Amino acid sequence: MNSKQAGVTMDTFLEGIWRQNPVFVMVLGMCPTLAVTVSAVNALGMGVATTFVLVCSCGLISLMRHQIPKEVRIATYIVIIATFVTLVDYIIQAVSLTLYDALGAFIQLIVVNCIILGRVEAHAAKNPPLPAMVNALGMGIGFTLGLLALGSVREILGVGQLFGYTLFGANFQPWVVMVLPPGGFFVLGAWLLLFAVLTKRKQANAAIAESSVQGGRHGA
């Protein structure tokens, strides 16, 4: 907890992208993760919207952290988060109605996305604005990458396209289940499995390296 003086380090930013990735490590915010990732564009839109809310709310709350009494902090946080979500709602409508219709109720549901309230409570309320916003940006990018990982796989397998561009010939038979709700679970499960295998292998390699050092010492 000495991060108060630590300021901004590379880890402040990278924490959300890899070590504490909200989708693949913390497994937070599953509602939008599973529901809107039917295409890469939707995933990107949702990720960018969430990142905007995350960075703005964390910045403002961190700025006001000494003024907000802890008795009313949750109410204050939610009001601030809801404000930025409303802003995003209007901005998306102004940018693209197609994207707005595709994301549907999930834009409003960013208010109760646990990544944001969690970040505010765990980080922004205890740190100065700059590290709070850098950390929030990392988390937002990590969330966006997680959504993109799901969205692109689901779009490629389920529609045979990526960002709307057709990838395969006319003979490609789309795997429709991938763009239906079960597909979200399948793809998320596959990604989690991949990361679990990678982590296990890394640990096993580290153990082998260690035991070979010890083995050499014992002459086994």
Next chain:
Amino acid sequence: MTTRPDPAQGGESVHPAVALVQPDVTSGGRLIRTLGVVTAVCGVLIVAAWQFTLPAIAANKKIVLERSVKALAPAATHIEEYDASAGGLKKAAGDPAAGAVRFYAAYGSDGGLLAIAAEGASRGYADVVRVLYGYRPECECIFGFKVVQMKETPGIGDKVTTDTAFVANFEHLSVKLAPDMKALFNAVKTVKHGTKKNPWEIDAIAGATITSKAVGRGINESVQKLLPLLAPHIEDLKQGNEK
């Protein structure tokens, strides 16, 4: 070890740690003030964003609407929005009043009325299916429809836009009014695949009956409301562009 207080001793002195944990009681006034300031600032932010994005959102909605009306009547050069109610036709402004039906009149380059488009909506399999249909007064028929919004199952329900046999149902779908001008002579009806006999029936897609029915029902409900209101004023509408 020795510094840990023994509760059993019941000493009167307060342990330093306990004194530290004593919460600073925040006054009620300060809580209210904080909440008030935060909500006021947030309110200003929201209203500012709304004011700022309003023109862009309105323009976006208009573009989407014109694109869908033009998809139905490609020759249209000019589109007018109207509200039809028991009191007559009125140029649309804001949301339609209770009982009024919003519709769009598409005019060609010579100022002639090409088509009338209106929206119908009905619950499909996943969510509401919203369609925009085109109506031509001369033939008293619907000549086509476009999906405005739907979340139907890809590859099953969304066939309503791609299945050529289904789309052909709407090329000349009869919506004649009854002599009393209060309702359709024959309600638009979606029938089981392969059993269409009459020009007011829609042949459902096999395997996507629920979505097919939603399209038919949405159109029927909207036409039943719109046409009785529209019929007495159709001649005014034909001259609408010249006024």
